[in-house]
Amino acid sequence: MSGPVALVTGAGRGIGLATAQRFLAEGWRVALLDIDGGLLGAAMARLAQPEATLALHCDVADATAAPAAVRRAAAHFGRLDALVNNAGTAVFKPLLDTTAEEWNRVLAVNLTGPFLCTSAAAPLMAEGGGGAVVNVTSISGLRASTLRVAYGTSKAALAHLTKQQAVELAALGIRVNAVAPGPVDTAMAKAVHTPEIRRDYHDTIPLDRYGLEEELAEAIFFLCGDRAAYITGQVIAVDGGFEAAGIGLPTLRAARRNP
Known part of the structure; x- marks a missing residue:
């Protein structure tokens, strides 16, 4: 087989798996990495495309294993055109209850992992002319919220790492952008968002719904493709307007619905 190659981390489920499916639908070959x-x-097994896919069992925070997995993907397919740093973890606890081990x-995972994988991928992409x-990232990296001191901080730092990588890797023909999901109907969200939490989110999302994994995958795929050839160093919120909304919007929207 021929065609471009993408490596997606955290691809076992959720946004990562949806992204892998999106690439495959367009004829890409995909390495799926998951811990x-x-x-x-x-x-x-669900994808059932053994010739177009490669499974990489790895922890992205492992400074030896992660770069080796990236190199294995490029060696297996003969090239590497796109990297999606999607793997992430979270601890939802108050700041004063978060331990140093949880913070670290x-x-x-959320910050060092993308640094390791991108640093390993960049020379391989450069060999093929770029990528x-x-x-x-996350909306939690753009707006602070409760119980997310480690998660939100890591995602805010990842947004800045995106800009650093974009500036430094442009000379190699490599574009680097970020997608910041708002509330998305992932397995994690379904597990931790109570009906009350979901109602609160709906009240602060202008589009009045959670996002879909496929909608995030669409944005990621676009940023990896030629149609985004002049876009780099950007953090794009895919969040139904959540980040843009201000205090009082729910009340104003309710007033408009019931004049």
Whole structure:
């Protein structure tokens, strides 16, 4: 097989798996990386495209294993055109209850992981004339919220890392952007968002709904493709307007619905 190659981390489920499916639908070959071997195996079975996919069981925070996995993907397919740093973890606890171990692990996965993978991928992309990197940040990196001191901080730092990478890797023909999801109907959200929390989110999202994994995948795929050839160093919120909304909008919207 021929055609471009993407490596997607955290691809066992959710946004990562949806992104892998989006690439495959357009004829790309995809390396799927995940720390959970069970999820990764299930994803590979679901995709059922052994010639176009490669499973990489790896922790992106491992300074030895992560770069080796990136190199393996490029060696297996003969090239590497896009990297999607989607793997992430979270601890939802008050600031004063968050331990140093929890803090370090969240930053290791959410920030160090993209640093390691991009640093390993960039020389390989440069050999082929360039490529694209998309870091998956979060709306929590743009707006502070409760119970997310480690997660929000790691994602805010990842947004800045995106700009650093964009500036420094442009000379190699590599574009780097980020997508910041708002509330999305992922397995994690379904597990931790109570009906009350979901109602609160709906009240602050102008489009009045959670996003879909496929909608995030669409934005990621666009940023990796030729149609985004002049876009780099950007953080694009895919959030139904959540980041743009100000205090009082729910009340104003309710007033407009009931004049």
